[in-house]
Amino acid sequence: MRRVVLKNNDFQWIDVVSPTNTELEAIGHEFAIHQTAIQDCLQPEHLPKQEDIKDVNFIIVRFFDEAAPATANNVRQLTRKIAIFLGKDFLITIHRLDLGFLDALREKWETPISNHPDIIVLILRDLLKGVIKSYEVPLTDGQEALEEFESTIFEGKSTINSVQKLYLLRRKMSIYQRMLYLLQDILIKLDSPFELHSPLLQDLREEIEGLCFVVDHTVESADNLLTLNLSLASYRTNEIMRVLTIFSVFFMPLTFIAGIYGMNFEYMPELHWHNGYYGVLGSFIGLTLIIYIWFRRNGFL
Known part of the structure; x- marks a missing residue:
């Protein structure tokens, strides 16, 4: 489904939900988007990236899926993908399902501020900010889970089931770590096309640096707990x-x-x-x- 979120004399934002191949090809022809970029939109497991294709800035980001099952353990199950096309006078977002934070953005930019001269950068900033903030909840939950595992291990109550859960948590944190670092690379690459608007993206860089620090610490702590559990099990056996x-x-x-x-x-x-x-x-x-x-x-x- 294609809908025009915002349109004025100089700019339009089009949001496309669960498009068909025909719809994507039509969008590609209308906005002169290269066919390879259109094909990337169809790949559900495509990792975050940024590239310039002629006059179009192409970005793919992945954000945490709140509906992900507790047993999810791969990129496709834990995250969703958004494809973003930026041109001189248009912004196109493509995704398979409705997204809550996009609804909030649509309401925000339907106000008179939509005539702001830096509107395209401001919308992009809000989009990326929503993606970054989506990882705050799973990282916080992961830190709390690690504290529980730590108590279980030191109390000698660890079981095969608890160790399996700890490994699953470590795997999830590793996926979040990879997504955040790829997103950080995207923000670095955006310095070139948006050099004049770099201050508008600075808060995003600072925010993602903080999350990268948290996820690094969480992954390291999970590794240490797994090693500690093995050491304690070996000690008890000895x-x-x-x-x-x-x-x-x-x-x-x-x-x-x-x-x-x-x-x-x-x-x-x-x-x-x-x-x-x-x-x-x-x-x-x-x-x-x-x-x-x-x-x-x-x-x-």
């Missing part, structure tokens, strides 16, 4: 093996002696000793004490 080893060392000589005198050969003089039973018990106690003292002196107990 402790179990240490205890089992200590028990086996105590019982090996006792089992050896008991095995010898349990063979019941006819010609074993010790079997007929009057105090043989007490002698064996005494040797058991003596060996146990010797092993215990040796373990204590060497710091094994």
Whole structure:
């Protein structure tokens, strides 16, 4: 569906929702947009990018999808795509589904301010700002989830399920990290075509730098928690093996002696000793004490 959001003597903003191939080709012919850029609009998994094609500035951005399922773990499931075409007298936005923040922008720019001389840059700034802000909620949720995982790990309550959830969170944060850095690259590239309007985009650069710092810290923290969980699991395994080893060392000589005198050969003089039973018990106690003292002196107990 094609709709004209804003139109005056010098500029028009056209918003296209879920277009068909025919509609995209018509838009390409009407505004002299290169066919390769039109084809990029049809690729659902296309990553953010910016390029100049003749007199048209072509931008693809991806923003966080609030309707993404909890099990989402790839770019297509976690984000949605918006294609933006900027010309001297037009701005075209193309996306598959209705977007909440675009509705707010349409209401804002239907006011008399639409005659502002820098209107195209201001609308672009608001579009990119909406995309950037869409990542604030998942990043905040990710930090809170990490704190819960950290408590679970240090309390020794981590399970296979919790580790799987932690890995899924780390994967999501890594995707957000990639999207934000690609968006940051787009803002850097926009310095050239919009050099005179650079101050208008400066707040976006500062905002995305802050989010990049947050997502870097979150990914690093998730990696550290995964490593810590593996280390603690290995430590607990080693402790179990240490205890089992200590028990086996105590019982090996006792089992050896008991095995010898349990063979019941006819010609074993010790079997007929009057105090043989007490002698064996005494040797058991003596060996146990010797092993215990040796373990204590060497710091094994």
